[in-house]
Amino acid sequence: MRSIALLGKIGMSDHTIILPSKPKVVSEDKLRGVYEIDSLYPGYGHTLGNSLRRIILSSLPGTALTVVKIDGVKHEFSTLDGLKEDIITLILNLKKVRFKSTVDEPQEATLRVKELRKITAADIKTSGQVEVLNKDQYIAEITDKKITLDVTMQLEQGLGYIPKRMLQQDKVEVGTIVLDAVFTPIRRVNYEVENMRVGDRTDYNKLRIFIETDGTLSPREALERSIEIMIKQLKAVVGFQEEEKEEEVLPEEEGVEEVKGGVDKDFLRTRIDTLGFSTRTANALASSNIRTVGGLIRKSPDDLYSIDGLGEKGMQEIRRTLGNFGVTLK
Structure with missing residues (x-):
């Protein structure tokens, strides 16, 4: 016992x-x-x-430099007379500058110097929504008073690392240099x-x-x-996924029949997250409970423009993606 x-x-x-x-x-x-x-x-x-x-x-999320345009430079493998650094070194130094943005929309920054001196991040001009944190970051040095270094930069918010092949979805004009973006802070x-x-x-x-x-x-x-x-x-992910309600994509719903045209009914049930939208666009649509193609094409452009985080670039991406399937917005 x-x-x-x-x-x-x-x-x-x-x-x-x-x-x-x-x-x-x-x-x-x-x-x-x-x-x-x-x-x-x-x-x-x-x-x-x-x-x-x-x-x-x-x-x-963080802010990164995604596009650079330098006056007098056609591509990143160039040199600029009167500038100590070549263009690749200049760009690498610019990518070391840390920016803090308070808005989601892309912002523009400029750098214009025409004096014989060393250039630092303190010389970069930004809007009131963007702050340069490491202003002592060295960028380049002008060695000839005859030249002016004129740089226009585009800053965007994002997550992680995005290679330039994903950022450059459309052709850009000569002289516009798209960069790999390291957004992580x-x-x-x-x-x-x-x-x-x-x-x-x-x-x-x-x-x-x-x-x-x-x-x-x-x-x-x-x-x-x-x-x-x-x-x-x-x-x-707590619980199990329920079947989506059929009424989300029913053709008899107001406005869907005329927009749908000859679109396959099954395609209207296609989930947005399977269409290959950028993370920014997919998150903006998900935040507005737009989860299927049928739900998306019922929205007018004005409805979509009113969604936070979905600007002109996002609208172009939506039109282009839907157009690949022969579908248009209202």
Whole structure:
């Protein structure tokens, strides 16, 4: 009887997974931060750490230089008489300049210098919605007083890294240089996991996260936003997907019949996220609950222009994509 009672005690275990602590600051300054999360269930340190690291690197928006036009220059493999640097070096230095934009729409910045001197990011002129953060960043040096360096730049907001072949969907005029865009405001992020004691167990995890940003947001903001993104994504997949209501694409709905023309009814049920729209356009449509082609073509251009984050560039993308399938907006 005694052995049975003893076995009963040993066999009884707590099946409750305790919740971890809130993040605490180990060290922090303007660009770098180290944070710890304690009391993670065994194995959860790597699960949470790797997920947060990937989100921090890929899913935090930032502002990047996407297009450059330099007066007197036809392509990036050129040189400019009177300028110490070649054009490729000039562009690489411009890409090191960190911009912070308060709006989603593309913004223009200019650089115009005609003096014999070194040029820094402080010489860049921007609108009131854009701020240059590292104004001491070296750009180039003019060595001949006869020349004027005149540069026009386009700045856009985005996520992660986008190669120029994806940004340059249409032909551009000679002299317009489209660039690979690094939008992420994160310079480096890493994590480590070590065991810690919780009660009688010594295999619980302590997660330590190291974050370095470019100054457009603080390390703490980067961690907080990544946690919010993770929670939002997980909430979206709770439960199972229900079938979309047929009425979303019924041809008898007002305005669909005349717009549809000879379009296949099945195509009207096609989901927007399968058409290859850019992330910006797809997110703007999803935020307005436009999820199928049928729902999209019921909207007038005025309706679409009123959607936050969907400007003229997005409208051109929608028209072009629908046109490939022989469909037009109202």
